[in-house]
Amino acid sequence: MAFQWYRLTSPHQILGRRFHIGSIRGVNVIYALTGQRRLNAAVTVQTLIDVFSVSGIVHYGTAGCSNDSMSFGDVSVPKFVAYTGAWTWKKFKSSKESGTELRFGEYNVPNGGENLLGALKFRNEELYSVGKPMKEVFWLPVDSAWFKIAEELKVELERCNDTFCLPTTPEVVCGLKGSSADMFLDNAEYRKFLFREFGVSTVDEESAAVVMTTTSPGVPVIVFRGISDLAGGEPTWSSTSLMNLASINALKVAVEFIATVGKQKSTTLAQSANN
Numbered sequence: 001m002a003f004q005w006y007r008l009t010s011p012h013q014i015l016g017r018r019f020h021i022g023s024i025r026g027v028n029v030i031y032a033l034t035g036q037r038r039l040n041a042a043v044t045v046q047t048l049i050d051v052f053s054v055s056g057i058v059h060y061g062t063a064g065c066s067n068d069s070m071s072f073g074d075v076s077v078p079k080f081v082a083y084t085g086a087w088t089w090k091k092f093k094s095s096k097e098s099g100t101e102l103r104f105g106e107y108n109v110p111n112g113g114e115n116l117l118g119a120l121k122f123r124n125e126e127l128y129s130v131g132k133p134m135k136e137v138f139w140l141p142v143d144s145a146w147f148k149i150a151e152e153l154k155v156e157l158e159r160c161n162d163t164f165c166l167p168t169t170p171e172v173v174c175g176l177k178g179s180s181a182d183m184f185l186d187n188a189e190y191r192k193f194l195f196r197e198f199g200v201s202t203v204d205e206e207s208a209a210v211v212m213t214t215t216s217p218g219v220p221v222i223v224f225r226g227i228s229d230l231a232g233g234e235p236t237w238s239s240t241s242l243m244n245l246a247s248i249n250a251l252k253v254a255v256e257f258i259a260t261v262g263k264q265k266s267t268t269l270a271q272s273a274n275n
Contacts, residue, residue: 049219059224063203072228078225153260180208
């Protein structure tokens with residue numbers, strides 16, 4: 001599939017990372033790969049914010065799905081994301097505390113009970129923001145104004161790639177919750193746990209880091225994640241052949257968002273000049 005809507009220059013090399021300056025649908029952009037997992041994503045975004053003058057961060061990629069109402073090729077635009085990989089690993093037979101815990105004994109086969117691994121208690125993150133005291137948070141919101149724009153997008157997503165066609169056309173789903181952790185999730189029971197305890201619909205490795213890094217200085221951010229797998233809840237057939245379809249659909253929504261925001265910004269500047 002060929003795309004004709006972008007123009008990128010030779011990359012700028014900064015701290016081993018490549019930043020391409022160019023345009024998408026006539027909107028000036030800086031394009032960079034975050035790299036995998038939280039640390040790489042945070043460093044890339046912080047470098048982008050420190051070195052360049054940016055008006056916001058548009059983050060897109062693929063994700064596993066923990067919500068049975070969504071499927072392959074759908075694109076999630078979460079309203080909140082959380083880092084679900086920060087735990088206190090508790091002692092064996094320790095008492096249950098307030099808050100969400102994953103108790104391994106409940107998953108013993110066949111009848112549950114005690115397990116020497118004990119339990120994991122999920123922890124909050126420490127959020128530092130300009131002009132505000134540090135506070136502990138679990139859920140991190142994307143930019144509310146940008147989210148409203150994303151809700152109004154009309155994008156026709158792809159149903160087929162070179163090897164496979166989905167039975168129905170994928171959809172853009174706004175307003176759900178996403179989670180990130182430094183692991184690839186391929187376990188049906190933990191998938192169910194995340195959805196049951198947190199209402200999480202998508203799982204990935206970077207989104208929470210991107211949102212947290214931009215929230216600290218107050219830079220607008222939005223997230224688009226295409227469903228590439230079901231995080232361990234797949235049917236008997238493989239989802240490998242659909243990976244690029246999820247990427248393409250997430251990119252299509254991101255491009256439409258960038259074009260819409262760029263058009264609104266240009267209109268605002270024109271109105272200001274005429275007033």
